[in-house]
Amino acid sequence: xxxxxxxxxxxxxxxxxxxxxxxxxxxxxxxxxxxxxxxxxxxxxxxxxxxxxxxxxxxxxxxxxxxxxxxxxxxxxxxxxxxxxxxxxxxxxxxxxxxxxxxxxxxxxxxxxxxxxxxxxxxxxxxxxxxxxxxxxxxxxxxxxxxxxxxxxxxxxxxxxxxxxxxxxxxxxxxxxxxxxxxxxxxxxxxxxxxxxxxxxxxxxxxxxxxxxxxxxxxxxxxxxxxxxxxxxxxxxxxxxxxxxxxxxxxxxxxxxxxxxxxxxxxxxxxxxxxxxxxxxxx
Amino acid sequence: xxxxxxxxxxxxxxxxxxxxxxxxxxxxxxxxxxxxxxxxxxxxxxxxxxxxxxxxxxxxxxxxxxxxxxxxxxxxxxxxxxxxxxxxxxxxxxxxxxxxxxxxxxxxxxxxxxxxxxxxxxxxxxxxxxxxxxxxxxxxxxxxxxxxxxxxxxxxxxxxxxxxxxxxxxxxxxxxxxxxxxxxxxxxxxxxxxxxxxxxxxxxxxxxxxxxxxxxxxxxxxxxxxxxxxxxxxxxxxxxxxxxxxxxxxxxxxxxxxxxxxxxxxxxxxxxxxxxxxxxxxxxxxxxxxxxxxxxxxxxxxxxxxxxxxxxxxxxxxxxxxxxxxxxxxxxxxxxxxxxxxxxxxxxxxxxxxxxxxxxxxxxxxxxxxxxxxxxxxxxxxxxxxxxxxxxxxxxxxxxxxxxxxxxx
Numbered sequence: 101x102x103x104x105x106x107x108x109x110x111x112x113x114x115x116x117x118x119x120x121x122x123x124x125x126x127x128x129x130x131x132x133x134x135x136x137x138x139x140x141x142x143x144x145x146x147x148x149x150x151x152x153x154x155x156x157x158x159x160x161x162x163x164x165x166x167x168x169x170x171x172x173x174x175x176x177x178x179x180x181x182x183x184x185x186x187x188x189x190x191x192x193x194x195x196x197x198x199x200x201x202x203x204x205x206x207x208x209x210x211x212x213x214x215x216x217x218x219x220x221x222x223x224x225x226x227x228x229x230x231x232x233x234x235x236x237x238x239x240x241x242x243x244x245x246x247x248x249x250x251x252x253x254x255x256x257x258x259x260x261x262x263x264x265x266x267x268x269x270x271x272x273x274x275x276x277x278x279x280x281x282x283x284x285x286x287x288x289x290x291x292x293x294x295x296x297x298x299x300x301x302x303x304x305x306x307x308x309x310x311x312x313x314x315x316x317x318x319x320x321x322x323x324x325x326x327x328x329x330x331x332x333x334x335x336x337x338x339x340x341x342x343x344x345x346x347x348x349x350x351x352x353x354x355x356x357x358x359x360x361x362x363x364x365x366x367x368x369x370x371x372x373x374x375x376x377x378x379x380x381x382x383x
Numbered sequence: 384x385x386x387x388x389x390x391x392x393x394x395x396x397x398x399x400x401x402x403x404x405x406x407x408x409x410x411x412x413x414x415x416x417x418x419x420x421x422x423x424x425x426x427x428x429x430x431x432x433x434x435x436x437x438x439x440x441x442x443x444x445x446x447x448x449x450x451x452x453x454x455x456x457x458x459x460x461x462x463x464x465x466x467x468x469x470x471x472x473x474x475x476x477x478x479x480x481x482x483x484x485x486x487x488x489x490x491x492x493x494x495x496x497x498x499x500x501x502x503x504x505x506x507x508x509x510x511x512x513x514x515x516x517x518x519x520x521x522x523x524x525x526x527x528x529x530x531x532x533x534x535x536x537x538x539x540x541x542x543x544x545x546x547x548x549x550x551x552x553x554x555x556x557x558x559x560x561x562x563x564x565x566x567x568x569x570x571x572x573x574x575x576x577x578x579x580x581x582x583x584x585x586x587x588x589x590x591x592x593x594x595x596x597x598x599x600x601x602x603x604x605x606x607x608x609x610x611x612x613x614x615x616x617x618x619x620x621x622x623x624x625x626x627x628x629x630x631x632x633x634x635x636x637x638x639x640x641x642x643x644x645x646x647x648x649x650x651x652x653x654x655x656x657x658x659x660x661x662x663x664x665x666x667x668x669x670x671x672x673x674x675x676x677x678x679x680x681x682x683x684x685x686x687x688x689x690x691x692x693x694x695x696x697x698x699x700x701x702x703x704x705x706x707x708x709x710x711x712x713x714x715x716x717x718x719x720x721x722x723x724x725x726x727x728x729x730x731x732x733x734x735x736x737x738x739x740x741x742x743x744x745x746x747x748x749x750x751x752x753x754x755x756x757x758x759x760x761x762x763x764x765x766x767x768x769x770x771x772x773x774x775x776x777x778x779x780x781x782x783x784x785x786x787x788x789x790x791x792x
Binding site: 143 | 510
């Protein structure tokens with residue numbers, strides 16, 4: 101079945117080709133067989149990203165850093181948004197960082213299939229690899245921008261502790277959420293290019309609908325679960341702040357977020373698989 | 384070995400329906416919304432069917448790119464797929480490579496498949512030659528270790544040693560295709576699907592590519608090969624499949640299939656032609672008398688074609704034809720236009736064409752004769768075997784090399 105699978109001549113593998121019918125689950129074995137290609141797609145995106153730029157990987161720092169500076173200026177100095185007694189630059193950067201990763205992953209994965217349309221039409225591989233590599237490649241930027249976070253923490257005398265490792269589960273949740281939405285959007289984008297215009301707009305809206313520039317306590321206690329359902333990034337960002345700055349641990353808002361992330365991820369995977377067969381004809 | 388084990392590819396009633404709208408490219412949501420308002424019922428049905436890609440049932444909006452195609456290919460066979468543009472050749476390869484799904488029917492493939500529908504798929508202009516070899520190898524289904532093992536051979540075959548660390552966007556188009564083909568040439572699946580990729584590079588490289596393809600077919604791999612270059616198909620394949628308007632119309636030994644295809648193109652009666660045998664270009668030579676198949680644009684050419692006929696052929700005329708590797712007709716000399724109408728009695732005959740100056744650019748060409756017999760109501764036609772002709776000279780672009788005299792004041 102798998103192209104990559106090593107085969108000896110006596111026990112040849114058999115590929116069966118039939119018209120697709122109904123809902124098809126994800127073929128994890130096939131994905132595993134193609135892991136090297138996923139690596140190469142991701143590697144390519146990382147390599148190519150800052151080619152022919154003067155600042156190169158510095159862009160990974162410049163973007164979140166300037167967002168943080170502008171937010172500190174407007175929301176803290178001018179609008180006096182409270183930040184749970186944490187220096188506002190640190191408070192906002194701790195959320196800008198995961199938010200940038202999310203926004204970048206979403207942009208890249210939703211455009212992934214369209215961008216490599218030629219590949220879709222000429223070679224077979226599990227199409228899932230493309231949106232997934234779009235989610236993974238911004239992790240490099242994230243890691244670079246993370247260094248600035250450590251710098252800020254040292255500057256404000258918030259010394260990193262073992263608590264920091266708690267960002268890992270939240271990072272995973274975030275990647276799963278981005279993958280879920282990325283699967284939906286990339287598959288829709290193949291047929292409807294509106295997605296290309298909608299995504300930057302949705303990301304801007306999302307930034308202000310998420311607790312990036314303000315604390316989650318801005319939302320009244322009784323609406324918290326609803327908030328977590330509508331905006332699953334809320335629970336994740338709270339988790340990041342908690343792990344980095346030891347703020348209030350995420351509550352049932354997080355449970356709501358996790359539930360909705362699973363729904364988006366699973367439905368996205370099925371939707372993607374259903375559309376997949378027609379990608380090469382439609383894109 | 385049982386009979387089952389001999390089969391590499393089995394295809395049963397394979398069909399592919401395209402909605403013509405799908406060819407028109409993508410739509411915006413607004414268009415879909417307007418569609419939905421204009422024809423709510425049709426839209427509904429289409430949405431429902433889209434998953435299966437059967438499209439709507441209105442036949443004017445659909446086209447069968449492939450219809451009820453069935454065949455079996457044995458392990459180790461090299462099969463040429465022949466047909467005009469739009470006959471379904473590429474659709475067939477796309478379905479077998481799992482790029483697109485069939486609408487109906489069934490296919491099974493026994494063995495690891497590699498498909499090569501285009502050279503250089505996945506090349507990224509910003510990456511270096513070295514990086515692209517790895518990337519392209521991975522895209523074509525090679526393991527990293529496999530690419531590493533063959534890396535030096537790939538680089539040597541492409542002749543780009545000096546430019547390994549240069550981004551491929553700085554490559555000349557010749558270097559680019561050489562590198563692209565070389566990676567593909569080292570793909571070693573059990574079953575190889577190839578779509579018209581040999582018409583790349585200059586003459587010398589094309590010859591190398593053909594040689595490489597020949598090696599692949601000799602090592603007992605199953606190859607499905609689409610090309611418009613009949614000379615290449617003839618020299619590489621044992622079996623030919625002819626597709627016409629999405630249907631399989633002939634399958635047989637490659638010579639027969641090519642014959643059938645050319646016949647199909649001209650809708651000809653074959654009765655007299657069957658009596659003409661052994662139409663063969665026996666010799667081509669350059670002026671000094673050397674019998675090499677390598678020419679310069681300035682060379683003169685003498686081609687002899689021999690054949691045998693059982694019947695007396697009256698009012699014959701001949702064409703002498705040279706096509707380039709993409710099937711473009713470059714030289715088409717017609718004896719009827721020179722008012723030459725020979726008669727051939729039963730027996731062996733020889734026809735000679737002399738070209739004082741070849742006037743072709745570098746490349747690989749195929750050359751053959753065509754004999755027409757005018758029997759009153761219908762004109763019948765027979766083609767000789769094709770032979771390959773290689774021209775090498777300065778690269779100057781353009782299709783032909785015609786002497787031009789310059790002057791200025």
